[in-house]
Amino acid sequence: MPAKQEMVVANVVVPLDFTYNYRVGPYIERYIKGLGEKKILGTRCSGDGSVVVPPRKICGRCNKAMDEYVEVGPEGTVENFTVGHVRLDKGLVEKADREYVIGLIKLDGATSLLPALIGGISPDGVRKGLRVRAVFKDPAEDSLGDLVHFEPAG
Amino acid sequence: MDKVAVVAQAQVMSGAIGIPRERMLYETVKSLYDELGITRDDIGTFVLNSNCFEAGRTIANVFEDTPVGAYMKDETHVDSDGLWAVAYAAMRVMSGNYDTALVVGNSCGASTFRPYLMMDYQLNPVYDRQLGLLNELSTAALQANAYLDRFDAGEEALAEIAARCLRNAANNPNAVRSNPGASADEVLASDRLYDPLRELMCYPFTDGACAVIVASEKRARELTDRPVWIRGMSSSVDSYYIGERDLATSRATKVAAGRAYDMAGISDPAGQIDVAEVGAKFAHQEPIICEALGLFPEGSAGKVAADGTAEIGGAMPVCPSGGGLGAYLFSAAGLVRVAECVRQLQGTAGDAQVADARTAVAHGQDGFCAQHDAVMVLSTEEG
Secondary structure, three states, X not given: OOOOOOOOOOOOOOOOOOOOOOOOHHHHHHHHHXXXXXXXXXXXXXXXXXXXXXXXXXXXXXXXXXXXXXXXXXXXXXXXXXXXXXXXXXXEEEEEEEEEEEEEEEEOOOOOEEEEEEOOOOHHHOOOOOEEXXXXXXXXXXXXXXXXXXXXXX | OOOEEEEEEEEEEEOOOOOOHHHHHHHHHHHHHHHHOOOHHHOOEEEEEOOHHHHOOOOOHHHHHHHHOOOOOXXXXXXXXXXXXXXXXXXXXXXXXXXXXXXXXEEEOOOOOOHHHHHHOOOOOOOXXXXXXXXXXXXXXXXXXXXXXXXXXXXXXXXXHHHXXXXXHOOOOOOOOOOOOOOHHHHHHOOEOEOOOXXXXXXXXXXXXXXXXXXXXXXXXXXXXXXXXXXXXXXEEOOOOHHHOOOOOOHHHHHHHHHHHHHHOOOOHHHHXXXXXXXXXXXXXXXXXXXXXXXXXXXXXXXHHHHOOOOOXXXXXXXXXXXXXXXXXXXXXXXXXXXXXXXXXXXXOHXXXXXXXXXXXXXXXXXXXXXXXXXXXXXXXXX
């Protein structure tokens, strides 16, 4: 037996290289189609009447179907926001090139808040209660990115 | 509810690349067996608690069975937070089929895999993950702002909470981040992430293992003269969508606590509970959870920070271990909270000991902004 055991390999790096294929489903498909027409769609619950954005099939609160599409916004109110100083890249924290604002927007006609970027305004100018309007990509690319951000309305 | 008790606990923690997972598990469980003078033959059922995604191995428990002694035993796995694993073990003992259950959790968030990336993979893949706006830190910041805004509190209160946790952690040999002289100013001077979150308001990445043994009343009395009775337990889950939740409060914790308190005969939580160990991953989650547990009035973070109520010597000590800001075992943190309550109630918490602690509440969470919450009431009083 050797007197001293030397460590020859301390760590191994094991990449998991695979891809998941998820069905987007008709609700997000229709939402994306709506963004291309500069419309923001939600669905209304047949039980408690709540209107959620993005649209989905089942209401969490009352477990009822939400089959009625409703156009909401494009204006809304900033209900909550945070100024980001970092970005997360695959779970690693990196300093952001510049500060940016993630808001929770209460779109007119919706009961839920939509997480979205707030642009067209200095981060230190953003306040709760600020009225904002959706900015859409033109021409549309048929992706979630067609809703670019929200900027101050009016 | 049939009487069931936690009879012993053990923990091994590291904030850096430590020892391999299997050895960590072996040493943790071996120390428990040795403390009680038992072997794996004395364990009726094994509940393993780990996260397959974190381990990078599907059905991660099959690799953990050997070091903990579960070979050819009744064995099962809990992938949620470790407090659910303790609840599950208690139910298996209460079923009458087993006298003893070993609950053992582990996680390698400091060395093997990044906790923030694990949280990214909890996001809705066809929407939130595509947009890249939400992550563990940005959602936590929105939750913190919801609380500060609702109750007109300042970020200084959050810094005071973080500083207390880091000071308490200095008394905990298992903490991986601590500072006996931590101050709010130091917390506020740490790196800004998403406002109002600073680096020292967030949980540190932690490698570790934690184990407890749950036993029936008869077996508990044979194994220890200090059984810690599980008097009540419950869990509840809120909406995944943070835009549909009231982030300033934790309704799921409140509902779970209500059921656990009913089982335990607790009608005045602040009066009847001597110490709390809550699964807060961020400074602001401590008041949100404690208020939902009925330990403090809603929106009282500033007042509690100022008057010392939550200190180890205060009227309602919270996380004398340093809580999640001292060490946070991703997916096993709630098990650690139970273990810390057991240390308190068995009188083995050393410099962190709360005097005359008889009844404790433990809390564990999963999901963004503590979407899913579990509550357990533990007590040396038999009820």
